[in-house]
Amino acid sequence: MFKKILVANRGEIAVRIIRACKELNIPTVAVHSNVDGESMHVRLADESICIGSHQPQNSYLNIASIMSAVDVTGADAIHPGYGFLSENYHFAEIVTKNKIKFIGPSAEVIKKMGNKVEAKITAKKLGLPVIEGSDGVINSLDEAKKVSLRIGYPIIIKASAGGGGKGMKLVNNENELDSALTLAKQEAIKYFANGDVYIEKYFEKPRHIEVQILSDKSTTIHMGERDCSVQRKHQKLIEESPSPVLSENVRQDLLKKTVEMVSKLNYEGAGTVEFIYDDGKFFFLEMNTRIQVEHPVSEIRGGIDIVKEQIKIASKGKTSLKQSDITFRGHVIECRINAEDPSKNFQPSPGTINVCHQPSGFRTRVDGAIFQGCKITPYYDSLVCKLICQGRDREEAIQRLQRSLDEFVIEGITTTINLHKKILSHEKFINSDFDVNWLGKEKFY
Numbered sequence: 001m002f003k004k005i006l007v008a009n010r011g012e013i014a015v016r017i018i019r020a021c022k023e024l025n026i027p028t029v030a031v032h033s034n035v036d037g038e039s040m041h042v043r044l045a046d047e048s049i050c051i052g053s054h055q056p057q058n059s060y061l062n063i064a065s066i067m068s069a070v071d072v073t074g075a076d077a078i079h080p081g082y083g084f085l086s087e088n089y090h091f092a093e094i095v096t097k098n099k100i101k102f103i104g105p106s107a108e109v110i111k112k113m114g115n116k117v118e119a120k121i122t123a124k125k126l127g128l129p130v131i132e133g134s135d136g137v138i139n140s141l142d143e144a145k146k147v148s149l150r151i152g153y154p155i156i157i158k159a160s161a162g163g164g165g166k167g168m169k170l171v172n173n174e175n176e177l178d179s180a181l182t183l184a185k186q187e188a189i190k191y192f193a194n195g196d197v198y199i200e201k202y203f204e205k206p207r208h209i210e211v212q213i214l215s216d217k218s219t220t221i222h223m224g225e226r227d228c229s230v231q232r233k234h235q236k237l238i239e240e241s242p243s244p245v246l247s248e249n250v251r252q253d254l255l256k257k258t259v260e261m262v263s264k265l266n267y268e269g270a271g272t273v274e275f276i277y278d279d280g281k282f283f284f285l286e287m288n289t290r291i292q293v294e295h296p297v298s299e300i301r302g303g304i305d306i307v308k309e310q311i312k313i314a315s316k317g318k319t320s321l322k323q324s325d326i327t328f329r330g331h332v333i334e335c336r337i338n339a340e341d342p343s344k345n346f347q348p349s350p351g352t353i354n355v356c357h358q359p360s361g362f363r364t365r366v367d368g369a370i371f372q373g374c375k376i377t378p379y380y381d382s383l384v385c386k387l388i389c390q391g392r393d394r395e396e397a398i399q400r401l402q403r404s405l406d407e408f409v410i411e412g413i414t415t416t417i418n419l420h421k422k423i424l425s426h427e428k429f430i431n432s433d434f435d436v437n438w439l440g441k442e443k444f445y
């Protein structure tokens with residue numbers, strides 16, 4: 001097992017990783033920026049080290065600084081968490097070359113899946129259904145016209161180096177194509193330093209469903225699917241498992257095909273394969289090669305600590321789990337609680353939390369890094385904690401979330417707690433009668 005793990009992250013996911021390390025008796029190093037010295041992850045780790053100023057580029061994204069922290073503290077593994085450097089293959093490569101274990105898949109796999117065109121070609125080759133569109137990168141307006149005519153409008157232009165909704169352009173007819181293509185390429189160059197784009201048939205009312213997997217070089221298992229269709233501007237607000245809209249036949253097909261695909265990838269660690277679901281059919285979107293924010297949904301429903309499993313796989317090169325070790329129980333839903341004001345277009349709400357009371361009780365979990373007196377700075381993601389509740393069925397999970405949300409007291413900043421109460425009591429949510437565009441259009445305030 002590792003002698004010491006450096007957690008290259010902050011906030012609730014750093015706390016989550018440190019907790020797993022403690023249960024495995026592995027000492028931890030927290031790294032932090034100059035505004036995070038009093039944060040929960042720093043307090044809980046065995047050691048901590050300041051790696052730079054508040055701007056992410058100077059600290060949590062500063063590879064040289066993080067490698068120096070590894071050197072100074074003698075850590076032999078790095079857990080990257082999510083965001084920041086977690087899907088940076090260059091970072092994974094540097095870590096590996098320095099004989100430090102990167103807790104995650106190989107740099108090669110991160111690179112392959114980070115290129116969305118290559119990921120799609122790979123997924124198709126490995127048996128997953130993909131969305132109709134260009135076979136690869138679009139090289140001219142003429143080619144774009146031909147593909148779009150063949151598949152029919154509306155189409156969507158996506159950046160190959162994008163992902164997670166960044167750099168997408170919706171095109172309703174051929175008149176819009178020229179300028180949309182030019183703009184898509186310009187933005188791709190500006191934001192991802194890579195102008196490659198591809199075209200897909202656009203789904204107007206899809207749901208977003210993803211499959212959690214754990215894998216080593218010889219075994220791949222799934223931990224069920226998550227339905228993450230409550231989103232706003234590509235930020236998920238609520239995730240649940242099982243998906244309320246999948247038939248059992250389609251679910252089994254989805255899980256089986258995903259495991260088959262990942263088993264052929266030489267994939268080591270935890271990962272998520274994302275799909276668009278519409279009218280009984282699912283299509284590969286992209287693969288995330290990291291732990292995700294919503295992983296507790298699958299942990300609770302499947303009864304396995306995914307972060308501990310990531311560490312075990314990284315250390316031993318193999319998982320101790322078989323598919324039959326996972327038994328799915330009940331229905332689990334997560335609400336992401338952000339320091340944002342929904343009545344002010346979700347503008348960030350930094351400040352000091354003067355009063356902090358978090359719910360607990362039967363089948364109620366809160367993953368966070370907040371405490372009375374802590375400061376929420378404007379420099380990072382606005383997620384402050386996550387509430388995850390399990391019920392024997394969806395209705396009970398919703399009731400338990402409502403009960404828990406009512407117990408929450410966070411004063412000093414504005415949060416999305418009240419918005420969650422409204423969403424959970426909305427008839428469209430209760431009936432699962434919505435798609436990924438619903439929340440952005442609905443007026444809750």
Ligand code: MV4
Pocket residue numbers: 131156163164165166200201202203204206207208228231234274276285286436437
């Ligand atoms: C799509 C789509 C409709 N049709 N692709 C957004 C995130 C990125 N991973 C892919 N996304 C989408 N791709 C086609 N061909 C609609 C979305 C989309 C979406 C997807 C998942 C979750 C939320 C979303 C919100 C708006 C649009």
